[in-house]
Amino acid sequence: MEEPKKITNEAEAIQMLRQYNDDLLPRKFGIVGNTWTALLIIIFLTGVYCYTNQLRYGLSITGMRDFVFWGIYISNFVFFVAISLVGSLVTAVLYLLNIPWRAPLSRISEVIAVAAVIFAGLIIIVDMGRPERIVNMFLHGRIQSPIVWDVMVVTTYMTLSILLLYFPLLPGIAFCRDNLKGIPKWQKWMYNILSLGWKYSPEQYHIVKKAITILSVMIIPVALCIHTVTSWLFASTYRPGWDSTNFGAYFVSGAFVVGAGGVIAGMAVLRKFYPSYKTYLTDLHFDRMGKLLVLLTVVYAYFSINEYLIPAYKMKGEEAEHLHELFTGYYAPLFWSVQFFGMVLPIIVLLFKKGRKPIPMFIMAVLVVVGAWFKRYLIVIPTMSYLPIQEIPEAWKHYAPTFQEWAITLGSLAGALLIITFFVRFFPIISVWEVAEERGVSHETIYKHLNEGNEK
Amino acid sequence: MNFNNTAQNKFIKSLIAAILFLLIPFVYGYSQDSTEKKKPLLSITYYNVNSDSFFVKVSSGYKDEKFFPIEYQNVKLYLNEADKNNFLGDVMTDPKGEGIIHLPQKFKGMIDSLSTFDLVAETDADVKYKAAIGSTTIENAFLDVQIRIVDTTKMIRVYVYKKGAKVKSPIKGVEMSFFVKRMVGLFPLSDKTISTDSAGMAEMEYAITDMPGDSLGAILVGAKIADADTYGNIFSMKETFWGAKTFNNYESVRALWAPADRVPVWLIVLALGIIITVWGTILFIIYQVYRIFRLGQQEIKREANL
Numbered sequence: 002m003e004e005p006k007k008i009t010n011e012a013e014a015i016q017m018l019r020q021y022n023d024d025l026l027p028r029k030f031g032i033v034g035n036t037w038t039a040l041l042i043i044i045f046l047t048g049v050y051c052y053t054n055q056l057r058y059g060l061s062i063t064g065m066r067d068f069v070f071w072g073i074y075i076s077n078f079v080f081f082v083a084i085s086l087v088g089s090l091v092t093a094v095l096y097l098l099n100i101p102w103r104a105p106l107s108r109i110s111e112v113i114a115v116a117a118v119i120f121a122g123l124i125i126i127v128d129m130g131r132p133e134r135i136v137n138m139f140l141h142g143r144i145q146s147p148i149v150w151d152v153m154v155v156t157t158y159m160t161l162s163i164l165l166l167y168f169p170l171l172p173g174i175a176f177c178r179d180n181l182k183g184i185p186k187w188q189k190w191m192y193n194i195l196s197l198g199w200k201y202s203p204e205q206y207h208i209v210k211k212a213i214t215i216l217s218v219m220i221i222p223v224a225l226c227i228h229t230v231t232s233w234l235f236a237s238t239y240r241p242g243w244d245s246t247n248f249g250a251y252f253v254s255g256a257f258v259v260g261a262g263g264v265i266a267g268m269a270v271l272r273k274f275y276p277s278y279k280t281y282l283t284d285l286h287f288d289r290m291g292k293l294l295v296l297l298t299v300v301y302a303y304f305s306i307n308e309y310l311i312p313a314y315k316m317k318g319e320e321a322e323h324l325h326e327l328f329t330g331y332y333a334p335l336f337w338s339v340q341f342f343g344m345v346l347p348i349i350v351l352l353f354k355k356g357r358k359p360i361p362m363f364i365m366a367v368l369v370v371v372g373a374w375f376k377r378y379l380i381v382i383p384t385m386s387y388l389p390i391q392e393i394p395e396a397w398k399h400y401a402p403t404f405q406e407w408a409i410t411l412g413s414l415a416g417a418l419l420i421i422t423f424f425v426r427f428f429p430i431i432s433v434w435e436v437a438e439e440r441g442v443s444h445e446t447i448y449k450h451l452n453e454g455n456e457k
Numbered sequence: 458m459n460f461n462n463t464a465q466n467k468f469i470k471s472l473i474a475a476i477l478f479l480l481i482p483f484v485y486g487y488s489q490d491s492t493e494k495k496k497p498l499l500s501i502t503y504y505n506v507n508s509d510s511f512f513v514k515v516s517s518g519y520k521d522e523k524f525f526p527i528e529y530q531n532v533k534l535y536l537n538e539a540d541k542n543n544f545l546g547d548v549m550t551d552p553k554g555e556g557i558i559h560l561p562q563k564f565k566g567m568i569d570s571l572s573t574f575d576l577v578a579e580t581d582a583d584v585k586y587k588a589a590i591g592s593t594t595i596e597n598a599f600l601d602v603q604i605r606i607v608d609t610t611k612m613i614r615v616y617v618y619k620k621g622a623k624v625k626s627p628i629k630g631v632e633m634s635f636f637v638k639r640m641v642g643l644f645p646l647s648d649k650t651i652s653t654d655s656a657g658m659a660e661m662e663y664a665i666t667d668m669p670g671d672s673l674g675a676i677l678v679g680a681k682i683a684d685a686d687t688y689g690n691i692f693s694m695k696e697t698f699w700g701a702k703t704f705n706n707y708e709s710v711r712a713l714w715a716p717a718d719r720v721p722v723w724l725i726v727l728a729l730g731i732i733i734t735v736w737g738t739i740l741f742i743i744y745q746v747y748r749i750f751r752l753g754q755q756e757i758k759r760e761a762n763l
Binding site for chain 1: 713754
């Protein structure tokens, strides 16, 4: 597997850029794409309908009660926050490290990050029985509270992620504006507005490059903060399973794993349904992302062992009861499935070269992502069942999500996938100019070519 | 994706087969075994707290040489007889085979007026266990706690009466324990119990001098009948000011646990520093969006002038 050769002469560069444009401009969906979109819309609208019921009847339509007051909404929130970290990993970390195969993946990862962090913010509001009271948090919030920190950092990360998606996209939007023919008026209008009158000038290019560098530097600490602070929502309590000094690192490492899994799954799906993308999302990209995923999963396994082994060695009080439930009790089948399918099996498979081919990578990535969702379930729910209070009804300790709760949760997942789907439909999901730059084409040549398209 | 690659296809098929094989124990683990059905033994314990909160603990288990609790079993509880009009609620047992139900509001008045009543627990047959029924008869009693100071001695006195009787009917010979209520439990005033006399009265001296109370020294002292076959568990409490006054200055210092207007200064400086730096940079970046727009407009004007 060789890395793509650098382009050295201008004629070759122009020819390559023309090919890029033909391959990477967004196009109408076929029957599979339309069916997929319709399915997501139905699931999303079902979730919205159930949420209106929740607004009408309150949180009593959920399985949450006085004691287990964080259910799958919060598991889902932690999952969304986790997967959103991929934006900082691929877009920022790999960008600043100047990794030569990064460019085709950066926009995929950033749009996943934006979709996930938007729904992370929304699902927290969904978790509130009286969503309008979120205003009180801004008016009367205690700055000492990790919940206030979390709201601040989620908002900041969302803003940074949107900007980091938007800046590199500007030339792409302008190119869609100038080159997509036969599109509806509203679509043309959307490209006009979003392209900000982009004219491919070197000054505009310079601003974009500067903004991307600043954003890439800034998003890394904010990304680490978003998941660390989310872990502190749990770790700053005395509850068994949460009372851990390892939680920040454990959450962040887990987030990188699920984020990388999300990007690999996205890459495989795009390659399958857009055959021309095979030129850009090559076996080399899968191989490199596979190796990266192994590294991240091994680091995550290390923190996981720390998280469970040491408390299990001590087995003190409620912590012991919690661990017994996870290791051999009610949650054991789910716990061990998640560890094996979401962590051990991907490490084993991806260590082999054949395992780093697109199809096995896709299967492993799906296992990692699904495993990650259920891992968040295991972090949030079992702990809530252990109460430092005696003589309470057993039913209060148990939690089973209701149909409406599942529908809202699945609706939020469908909503995030809809954002990604619509993005792929209307915008170039692989950045032409960044891929060209990665191949050694100077930005003068790129902009000369793009401007030619504009003048056509 | 390349479906012509035979080696890759073989690898994928092996991978899927391995995953399915590994799933077998989990699926099998959930399947039911076919051993002989056991007969559950149900026991019922009644609790009455201050004639205000009534709850019942149900235990379920079976005997097979030794006693085994039955976890996650649904037990139906009835008042007096297993009839839908007398249905008190469902109880789900925990891993210890125990479950608790607080009695519904509509039954509180009814229970309060009865001199005796039965509590009936019932389970349906399932794949593992036979159907079972258990009951207990409770003689309704209430406790009247009084506090008094004789010379300088603090005394807690309790009278035990039958409930549902037209005239006050004291109960003799009931073993009483005395306690002080703390945040998560009851602090016993003595290891010994005191039996009620013919007037239904039992009395104990309160000799503690430094039991922490609130800022006024308020504590809850009380008496209880514990695990009596006839009466169940009955608790009654009364507030006194016999505790030591405790003061805390949590609200007057700047600390992480203090209210919003007592934020530590270092946290204000740190938080504001981060917010100003990060959002200042974000505003700078957003300004770059405006600069790009302005450059585009200038270019458009320049092209129009040419």
